[in-house]
Amino acid sequence: MLASLAAFARPFTTSPDPYGDSYYSDTTMEPAAVAGLITLMIFLYLLIFAVAFVISGLVWAGAFSKAGHAKWKAYVPFYSMWILVKISGRPESHFWLLFIPYFNIYMQIVILNDIAKSFGKDAAFTVGLVFLPVVFAAILSYGDARYLGPSYLTPAQKQSAQQYAQQQYGQQFAPQQFTQPYGQQPYPGQPQAFDQPPAQPNAQQNPDQYPYGSGPPQQP
Incomplete structure (x- = not known):
């Protein structure tokens, strides 16, 4: 009877433990495979990063040139954003x-809005730069848009611009003094110049004065 019990219990005692060392050794990855996978992921990330900057440089190079900067600056990471x-x-x-x-x-949205205004575009164009930067940046670079100058002004620049506008406004609408040419009579209703004495129609001619171009009468 003991022999029969031992034969009955033998399958349960000799079955491999699913949670033993042999289970983990079959499913774990080798260190070399892990290192290779990490290297591949880094390479793919760098490749995507490089392709993105090349495309960004292509679509912004024309805008850089219109603004007076070299085109190669658009291809340099981080410096292009500067x-x-x-x-x-x-x-x-x-x-x-x-x-x-x-x-x-x-800040990116604000800067893109300032760039759109610098090229004469409105807020709708800014929305395009935010959601479709490749398309709308290419429109700025290779379209008919012209760089009008920086749209953002510091408080000091705004104050100087206002002073310049006031000076130009004052010079344009400054009162002018109208003078009559010498010897010319004013038109009816036209005021006379202050530096010309009023004409005296009833003034008598001095007998001692001779007409212009004539000398004193000769004695016989």
Whole structure:
């Protein structure tokens, strides 16, 4: 009877443990395979990064040239964004605001809006630059849009622009003094110049004065 019980219990004692060492050794990856997978992911990431910057450089190169910058600057990572900040007219310190998480999204939209205005575009074009930057940046670069100058002005620049406009306005509408040419009678209803004495129609001629071009009468 003991022999029969041992034969009955033998299948349960000799079955492999599914959670034993042999189970884990069959399913785990080798260190070399893990390193190869990580290397492949890094390579794909760098490739996508490089292709994205090449496309970005192509669509922005024309806009850089219109704004007076070399086209090769559009292909340099991060430096191209520095130039875009300068094209919009914003201070160079605003470039560092693009590295603040969440706030950089707002700054990118604001800078793109300033760039659109610098090329004479409206807010609808800014929406296109935000959602379809490849298409609308190419329109700025290779379309008929002209760079009109930076649209963003600092408070000091705004004050100087207002003073310049006031000076130009004052010079354009400054009162002018109208003078009559010497010896010319004014038209009816036209005021006489202040530096010309009023005409005296009833003034008598001095007998001692002779007509113009004639001398004193000769004695016989």
